[in-house]
Amino acid sequence: MTIFFKKLRWPDYLIVAVLLGFFSYIWLAIEGNLNYEWRWHLIPNYIYSWHTTREEWFANLLLQGLMATVRISIYASILALILGTFLGVARCSPNLTIRMLARTYLELLRNIPPVVVVFIFFFFLSQQLIDALNLERWARGIARQENNGIWEFFFGEMRRFPSLISGVIVLALFESAFVGEIVRAGIQSVPKGQREAARSIGMSRYQELRYIVLPQALHKVVPPMANQFITLIKDSSIISLISVQELTFKTVELVASTRLIFEAWITTAAFYFVICFGLSRLFARLENRRRSGQ
Template identity: 85%
Template sequence: MLSFYKKLRWLDYVILVVLATFVGYIWFTIEGTLNYAWRWELIPNYILRWHTGREEWFANLLLQGLAATVRISIYASILALILGTILGVARCSANLTIRMLARTYLEFLRNIPPVVIVFIFFFFLSQQLIEALNLEAWSRSIARQENRGIWEFFFGNMRQFPSLVSGVIVLALFESAFVGEIVRAGIQSVGKGQREAARSIGMSHMQELRYIVLPQALKKVVPPMANQFITLIKDSSIISLISVQELTYKTVELVASTRLIFEAWITTAAFYFILCFGLSMLFRKLETKS
């Protein structure tokens, strides 16, 4: 802790004072202008609450939303990584048709607002897939079972499973475009000499990718990929627009029913900050070790 303070210079202290002054100004403006009655004592009950009937603690709205956000972010990250890697490899393909199809997909997603993309994917792809696989009936049958604990651990409330799937698919398809560009940049950063050497010893194109190009490319793309996964967590708030019950959606519900406007949104912002900042520190440590 002392070493941290030793690293601070006079300019750092000036910035901290300015930030503290700004926060204080905003605080007093809210207090004076809006005459807002703070009710922070109610917020803990919407995170964890004691159930008098079952005599146990249970996760309330905000914690339910946080758990859903974590699940959606994990599953969407895995799917986006798989799709993005395929797109990145396709962008570097020798086949012009494959290369153009991948580029069309990437450019389409990168140049249209995220909200529009979310609605397009939800109504034209995700919703049809859920109906085709009859996921709603299947998830409801699971929800009626007594031994559904393992399902709820991984997917939450099984009655909301179709909503979870929609959120994961929509978010993964949107984020895969950015992951694909990161992978493409990583592949193209590998020197041509190494590829030519691989071909000279008789390696096929797939062997060249598997043994020479991708192992080196993946090491180079770890920092931007980590940043993209953190961005994915923040972007997950967009899918509340299609009624996916993650943290932002639950916060809207809480504000509508209790009018705890500032308390609810500040708490939600704190949850997002803890998630993203914690991951940022974790990835930074992994980068230094590697």
């Protein structure tokens, strides 16, 4: 901590002072102009609370939403990475049709507002897939079972499993467009000499891609891919519009039922900040270790 303060210069202290002054002004304006009564003492009860009937602690609204956000972000990032890798490879395909189809998908999604994309994917693809696979009936059957702890650990309350899957699919399809562009840039950054050397020893295009190009490309795109994962966590708030019960949706519920407007949204913002900032520092440290190990 002492080393940290030694690194600070007078502009850093000036910025901190300006920020403190700004937030103090906002705080006083809320109390003075809006006559808002702060009730921070109620917030912890909506994070983790004691159930008097069952006599046990349980995750309340905000913590439920936070756990749903974490689950959706992890599953959507895995699916987006898989889809984005295929799209990135397709963007570099020698086949013009495949290349143009992939580019059309990427350009459409990257240049349409996220809200529009979410609704289109939800009504025309995600919901149709869930109905076709009859996931709601299957999830209700799992929810009625007594020993369903492992299912709830990975997917939360099973009665809301279709909603979770909808959010994962919609978010992954949207984010895969950005992942695809990152993968494409990584593939095109591999020197041509590497590919020519692979062909000179008799490798097929598939072998060249699998053993030479993709390992080098994915190694180069780790930093932007990490940033995209952090962006995905923030973008997960968009799927609250299709009633996926993640952190933002739960916050809206809390505000509607308690009128803890500023307390609830500030707490939610703090949750997002802690997760995203923590991951950014973790990825930065891993990247520094990777560079020092080279």
